[in-house]
Amino acid sequence: MRTANQQSSAGKLFGNELATFPSIRKEIPDYLTDEISEDRFIPPKGAYEDAKQALDWIDEHGRDEASGGTQTGLARARQIVRAYEDDEPIAPEYIKRINSFFARHGGQDNREIDDEHTGEPWKDNGYLAWLLWGGDTGKSWAQSLAERIDEVDKSVTK
DSSP states (O other), rough: OOHHHHHHHHHHHHSSSSSSOOSSSSSSSSHHHHHHHHHSSSHHHHHHHHHHHHHHHHHHHHHOOOSSOOHHHHHHHHHHHHHHHHHHOOOHHHHHHHHHHHHGGGGGOOSSOOOGTTGGGGGGGHHHHHHHHHHHHHHHHHHHHHHHHHHHHHHHHH
């Protein structure tokens, strides 16, 4: 049975009081979509599944048990889920933020569940945070796309 605090936390995750992101399609400059297919800005299924799994665990177990990840990580997970479900691209600045997260935290061995949390992966803070940002698939996608965005940006500013 959920406590009132857990119910409130779940409502904040999925309720209307969440910060919404502006239409992200208009935020992709034409010069980028001339060089990079707009479809590449839509998160891959694996990133969606990992972000959704993390949000589902938080919804099910509340922030007392599933405490990994920051508010920014929660926002990014919601953005990944919404973009995938609505077939809407994510703006380049957010792709770069996802890539930066993985660049900072990639060496922390959060890709796997710690032995102490076997059977209760939502209690592994690092693993939960990793999934919120799209997991391994999200890391590969964001890194490859951020590199391509940088290449195009450099060629335009020459």
